[in-house]
Amino acid sequence: MDENQLISALQNHDESAFAILVKKHEQMVFNTALGMLQNVEDAEDTAQDVFIQVHGSIKDFKGEAKLSTWMYRITITKCLDRIRRIKTKKRFAVVQSLFGVHNELKEPANFYHPGVQLDDKERAAILFKAIARLPDNQKIAFTLHKVEGLSYQHIAEVMSTTVSAVESYMHRAKQHLKKYLSDFYK
C-alpha cells in the first residue's frame, strides 16, 4: 500500500489502514518525542496522543506535505504542549510551596537515551540537559537534526520555514550549548 492509498484508506475510516500507519510510524513518532521530552513514559504517552490526533484529523489532511512531515509537525506541537504543561505544574508547585503546601518537586534525573553508545552515555546525558534549556525553535531544529538525523531541508518543511532559518537556529543552538557546556565543565 503506497502513501496515497494509505491516506485515502484512512480517510475512509479503514481501521486496518490505521494499524499499518501506526506500525510504520510508531518508531519515528516515539523517538522524536523521546528526544524532545527526555522521558520514556512521557514520550510514549505523547506518541499515543499524536496517533489519536492523526486518526481524528486525517480527513483534513490535504496532502500538501508528506504524511511523515505532517506527523513530525503534530509530534513537535504535542511535545511543546507537554513541556509547557510540565513547566506550569512546576511553577504552580513553587507558588504552593510559598503558602506552605509542599508538593514533591523532583528535579528530572539525568536522561540516558537508550539509543546512545555506551561510551557516549554520560556526555550525551549532559548534552540532553543542555538541549532542554534551549529556546523552542533551536531545540526543535537541533533535536530533529541530531537525534532524528533529518536534513536541514526536511527540518525546514517540518517547521514551515526556510533552510537558512534552520541553519541560523542550528548555529545559535550550538553557540548556546557551547556556552552551557563550558560553564558546566569549568
Added chain:
Amino acid sequence: MKRPNIENEIEATLKSLDKIERIEAPPFFYSRLQQKMASGKSSSLLISFSIFSRPIVAVAALFIFIVLNSVAISNVWQQKHRSIASPAATLNSFAKDYDLGISTVYEQ
C-alpha cells in the same frame, strides 16, 4: 582563555549524539493506543467537565456568579424601593401600560 581539555570535552559532548540509534517503540504500543482511544471516547464527557476543575476557570465562574447575583439583587431591591416610595407612580405606570386613560368608542 579556555583550557584545551575543556575545549576537547565540549567538542566530544557535542558529538556524543552522532552515533545515536533509533530505538523500538515500547512493546504493545498499538494495543495500548487502542485502549487509550476507547477510554478517550467514553470519557469525553468527563474531560469536558474536567475543564471546570481548573483553578482559573473555577475562579472566573465564581466571579461571574457573584456579579450576576449582585446585579439581580440590586435590581430587585431598586424595584422594591421604587414601589414602596411612590405607589401613585406605580398606579400611573400600570394605567399607562394598560391604556386605562384612553376612552374608547363604547364609553362615549
